[in-house]
Amino acid sequence: MASKTLKEYTWEEVAKHNKEGDVWIVIDAKVFDVSKFANMHPGGSNVLYAESVAGKDATQAFFGLHRHEVLLRPQYKRLQIGVIHGEEEQIKPPVPGALSKVPYAEPTWLSQGYFSPYYSDNHRKFQTAVREFFETVVKPESVRTEENGKRISQEVVDKMAETNIIAMRLGPGKHLKGRTLLGGVVKPEEFDYFHEAIINSELSRVSSRAVVDGLLAGMVIGLPPVLNYGSPELYEQVVPDVLAGKKYVALAISEAFAGSDVGGLQTTAVRDGDSWVVTGTKKWITNGTFADYFTTGCRTETGFTVILIPRGPGVETKQIKTAYSSVAGTAYVTFDKVRVPLTNTLGKVGAGMSVILSNFNHERWMVCGTSIAAQRLVVEESLKWATQRIVFGKPLTSQAVIRAKLATMIQRVEACQNWFENITYQMNQMNYSQQSDKLAGPIGLLKQFISKAGRETAEDATQIFGGRALTVTGMGKFIENYHRTSGFDAILAGAEDVLGDLGVRQALKKMPKDARL
Numbered sequence: 294m295a296s297k298t299l300k301e302y303t304w305e306e307v308a309k310h311n312k313e314g315d316v317w318i319v320i321d322a323k324v325f326d327v328s329k330f331a332n333m334h335p336g337g338s339n340v341l342y343a344e345s346v347a348g349k350d351a352t353q354a355f356f357g358l359h360r361h362e363v364l365l366r367p368q369y370k371r372l373q374i375g376v377i378h379g380e381e382e383q384i385k386p387p388v389p390g391a392l393s394k395v396p397y398a399e400p401t402w403l404s405q406g407y408f409s410p411y412y413s414d415n416h417r418k419f420q421t422a423v424r425e426f427f428e429t430v431v432k433p434e435s436v437r438t439e440e441n442g443k444r445i446s447q448e449v450v451d452k453m454a455e456t457n458i459i460a461m462r463l464g465p466g467k468h469l470k471g472r473t474l475l476g477g478v479v480k481p482e483e484f485d486y487f488h489e490a491i492i493n494s495e496l497s498r499v500s501s502r503a504v505v506d507g508l509l510a511g512m513v514i515g516l517p518p519v520l521n522y523g524s525p526e527l528y529e530q531v532v533p534d535v536l537a538g539k540k541y542v543a544l545a546i547s548e549a550f551a552g553s554d555v556g557g558l559q560t561t562a563v564r565d566g567d568s569w570v571v572t573g574t575k576k577w578i579t580n581g582t583f584a585d586y587f588t589t590g591c592r593t594e595t596g597f598t599v600i601l602i603p604r605g606p607g608v609e610t611k612q613i614k615t616a617y618s619s620v621a622g623t624a625y626v627t628f629d630k631v632r633v634p635l636t637n638t639l640g641k642v643g644a645g646m647s648v649i650l651s652n653f654n655h656e657r658w659m660v661c662g663t664s665i666a667a668q669r670l671v672v673e674e675s676l677k678w679a680t681q682r683i684v685f686g687k688p689l690t691s692q693a694v695i696r697a698k699l700a701t702m703i704q705r706v707e708a709c710q711n712w713f714e715n716i717t718y719q720m721n722q723m724n725y726s727q728q729s730d731k732l733a734g735p736i737g738l739l740k741q742f743i744s745k746a747g748r749e750t751a752e753d754a755t756q757i758f759g760g761r762a763l764t765v766t767g768m769g770k771f772i773e774n775y776h777r778t779s780g781f782d783a784i785l786a787g788a789e790d791v792l793g794d795l796g797v798r799q800a801l802k803k804m805p806k807d808a809r810l
């Protein structure tokens with residue numbers, strides 16, 4: 294219903310409807326008849342009959358207890374019977390694709406009046422299109438699947454394939470050649486790591502941690518070894534279908550026997566004629582429950598080899614229950630004497646360690662980008678909540694202890710973002726092997742820094758939201774989810790402490806022999 298067709302009421306008229314059976318309330322200049330709804334109100338009927346609420350302006354009380362989205366749900370929207378004469382709503386519904394005006398809710402480069410050396414007008418145009426896509430196509434699916442734990446629907450995957458978002462999630466490279474990227478907003482040859490970072494960030498803004506993984510993270514980490522080390526025939530056989538959203542890939546490295554200690558893996562591949570015969574198990578395999586291919590780390594006679602194993606006889610997957618939603622498709626995978634052609638070998642036999650280690654950089658960098666976006670959302674939620682929540686008669690922001698928490702939350706996310714952008718800039722200037730040589734250490738250190746910052750921010754936000762941060766619905770729902778799942782960033786793609794250590798060990802390797810105090 295357009296607002297001009299709505300009936301106008303005066304405050305005096307509204308005030309007459311103030312008792313059980315006949316209750317109106319006003320929220321942000323909109324008049325609601327809640328007489329019948331009162332008995333169905335999840336917060337109870339009597340709160341609506343309170344003297345300070347019935348027939349009165351309940352805006353402040355409402356926003357202290359509900360998210361704005363409650364009023365936008367069709368079943369509640371229709372409770373509105375009119376507007377207050379001469380007044381206008383102040384709290385507008387979100388416009389898909391729009392930037393937030395809350396300070397620090399957007400990175401500097403997207404904040405009005407600020408500048409950045411890294412981003413061009415094309416990045417800005419791209420960001421607008423990507424945000425609109427994720428808010429309209431992915432967000433509703435994200436909310437649904439987080440709750441029901443089902444994998445992302447083929448319909449959404451198809452839309453991501455049509456726009457080539459699936460291909461863009463693998464970063465710049467020859468796999469983009471000849472493709473129309475998001476309706477042509479960016480040319481394949483212009484596409485760089487900042488464009489990719491934008492996709493990761495926008496994905497994370499609309500998704501829980503589990504949905505970030507459920508939305509084909511397995512492909513992002515499992516397909517690059519095929520792109521970079523697969524034979525042209527294998528490439529043709531696998532890559533087009535995966536980028537078209539018809540087939541799914543998972544990276545199968547970690548085992549119950551070994552995680553960060555890649556050298557301790559026990560899955561074994563033995564040569565038999567022109568096949569490998571693979572036996573072993575893999576654990577915590579993201580997207581494994583629905584993957585068609587597994588990029589698998591195997592022990593072979595001469596060391597460690599990476600082999601692409603198609604789902605088929607001898608391959609079994611079962612879901613592992615984790616602290617986050619099963620939309621991620623986390624699996625325990627069993628390979629029981631699985632025969633795979635030798636031509637499915639990725640890289641040289643025995644040289645699998647370098648295939649896996651170089652692949653880790655991109656994965657870790659992706660986790661950094663999605664984590665920063667989630668932390669920024671937590672800062673935005675906390676700033677909004679602390680401003681609208683009234684305690685002891687004043688907003689939460691009037692408490693110095695709350696402002697101090699907000700200060701450190703903002704500092705962390707800005708520090709993370711700035712370091713992340715510097716590293717992304719280096720990636721744009723370097724080829725794959727330069728990145729492997731020069732950025733493995735810095736990305737390890739960065740990821741540790743970001744995942745620690747994320748967990749501290751989750752703690753601070755939980756204190757700001759109080760009990761609301763402990764419930765999966767309502768005001769604190771994002772905080773609850775982030776608090777429960779921020780630890781995933783500290784484990785997946787390399788445990789936090791191991792990565793910090795890797796960064797220092799890489800630096801020590803590069804210490805000049807003649808360095809003395």
Ligand code: HEM
Binds near residue numbers: 335354360369372767
């Ligand atoms: C059109 C008006 C209203 C609608 C559609 C509405 C709807 C809802 C819904 C859907 C919930 C469940 C929690 C959630 O999803 O966020 C809820 C909870 C609640 N509502 Fe309302 N409500 C309205 C007005 C009010 C008003 C004016 C008050 C005044 C005090 C109120 C007090 C509460 C309380 C105390 C809760 C429980 C909150 C909690 O568990 O933290 N509601 N309401």
